[in-house]
Structure formats: C-alpha cells, structure tokens
Amino acid sequence: MGRILVAEDDPLTLEGIKLLLSASTHQVIGTVNNGSLLLKEMPALRPDLLLIDFDMPERTGLDVLRTLRERGDKRPVVLLTGSMSDKRVYEALQLGLNGLVVKAQAPRDLITCLDAVFAGRRWIDHDVLQRVMDLSLSPEGAQADPLAPLSKRERAIVGLLLQGLRNKEIAGELGIGEGTVKVHLHNIFEKLGVTSRMELALLAARNGD
Structure with missing residues (x-):
C-alpha cells in the first residue's frame, strides 16, 4: 500500500x-x-x-x-x-x-x-508517449535530443524500456522476437555510449536538467 x-x-x-x-x-x-x-x-x-x-x-x-x-x-x-x-x-x-x-x-x-x-x-x-517520441524525431526536438542517433524502432524500444517493460514484454508490444529486442538494445547501447539499461534511462530522461 x-x-x-x-x-x-x-x-x-x-x-x-x-x-x-x-x-x-x-x-x-x-x-x-x-x-x-x-x-x-x-x-x-x-x-x-x-x-x-x-x-x-x-x-x-x-x-x-x-x-x-x-x-x-x-x-x-x-x-x-x-x-x-x-x-x-x-x-x-x-x-x-x-x-x-x-x-x-x-x-x-x-x-x-x-x-x-x-x-x-x-x-x-501510450498515445502521449508516442507523440512525444515523434516530437523528438523532428528537427526541433533533435537539436537537444540525446536519442538523436537512434532509428524510430530503437526509439520505440527506449520508450517501452522507460516504462519498465522487460525484453519479453517489449517484444510483445512491438510484435517482434525477444532476440531481436536484445539486438536492438545492443545497437542502442553502442550508438549512445552507455553500458546498462539504467544509464540509458538516465540519459533519455535526465539529459538537459
């Protein structure tokens, strides 16, 4: 409680x-x-x-x-x-x-x-989060967007990760395999220079404080 x-x-x-x-x-x-x-x-x-x-x-x-x-x-x-x-x-x-x-x-x-x-x-x-992710794809949002290097699919995965979903749950939401999610996460970590989900969440949620 x-x-x-x-x-x-x-x-x-x-x-x-x-x-x-x-x-x-x-x-x-x-x-x-x-x-x-x-x-x-x-x-x-x-x-x-x-x-x-x-x-x-x-x-x-x-x-x-x-x-x-x-x-x-x-x-x-x-x-x-x-x-x-x-x-x-x-x-x-x-x-x-x-x-x-x-x-x-x-x-x-x-x-x-x-x-x-x-x-x-x-x-x-979910609908609000999707609009915000779309906003971050725009030129205006990308200027200060820490997720600028990511593809739209990778951004969707980050959005679900920020909600606390596990790899299996993310796969279910996006209609892809759990192994595919792991590959995407590896690529996301490489592009953003982070080593863990926690670092990724901090970068996505706190950049620009």
Whole structure:
C-alpha cells in the first residue's frame, strides 16, 4: 500500500480520484488544491508518492516536479493532465517523471499507473508517449535530443524500456522476437555510449536538467 498526497484544484475531479483510490490498496493521506500548498504540506505528511494535476493555480505540476528534482527529492511523481503539450511532457520526462495519466482515461488507467510506479516502473499514457517520441524525431526536438542517433524502432524500444517493460514484454508490444529486442538494445547501447539499461534511462530522461 502506498501513501499518496493528491494535488487537484477541481473538486469534482478530486472526489473522483478519492473514489478510485478508495477501491485500491493505496491510501490518500492528504489533498491540496495548488502546487505551493503541496510543497508546504509534504514535510509533515511524508507521502510515498505525489499525484499532481498538471494545470493548477500558483504552481503547475511541472513546476512542482522541477522544484522537487532541484531539491534532490526523488520520490515518485505522477501527473494528471487534461491538456498538456507534448513539449511539456518531453520536459517532464527529462526531469524524471514517473507516471502520466490523461484525465479522461483515469477511471481505466490511474490504478494501473500507480501500481506500476510503486513497483518501480515508469508508466506513461501510450498515445502521449508516442507523440512525444515523434516530437523528438523532428528537427526541433533533435537539436537537444540525446536519442538523436537512434532509428524510430530503437526509439520505440527506449520508450517501452522507460516504462519498465522487460525484453519479453517489449517484444510483445512491438510484435517482434525477444532476440531481436536484445539486438536492438545492443545497437542502442553502442550508438549512445552507455553500458546498462539504467544509464540509458538516465540519459533519455535526465539529459538537459
């Protein structure tokens, strides 16, 4: 069971979140309606995970994420978004975002995302992640993109790896053999000059901090 601090400024959405979590193994230990209050309440409440609305008054979810990482706070952060630009998602991933759920899909995806994040994996809405990966292929994104040397298939593998999927699961997602995934990973490591999945994740998610 995880202790969760929720930051959401819309009362109806907040009630929906609380209802969803009440049927899970996770516990809501506090709620706030803006990013500044979240940062203020964290020391006393000591949450295991922060579930934050991206678009809030005073400080957005992205602002809070950036502040936490600058402080060296590595606890998991999951963002809820109704409309978040792909560039902002890309920035959040670079800052080490652990999860992202589209509000319209929250009844289906929120618990799945939280379970994955508490298990040590990253969970990002698939459609959003695909758009962000496509953005990184564009000339604008490639200028500062650490994955610029990779092919589209290799980028897809990195995206799934960042969600915490194993080689067999990546193979299933892409409809290829597990051995093919291993070959792609070897080529990715060679192109990017990394030696492990952890180094690859750090390069992809934290480059540009």
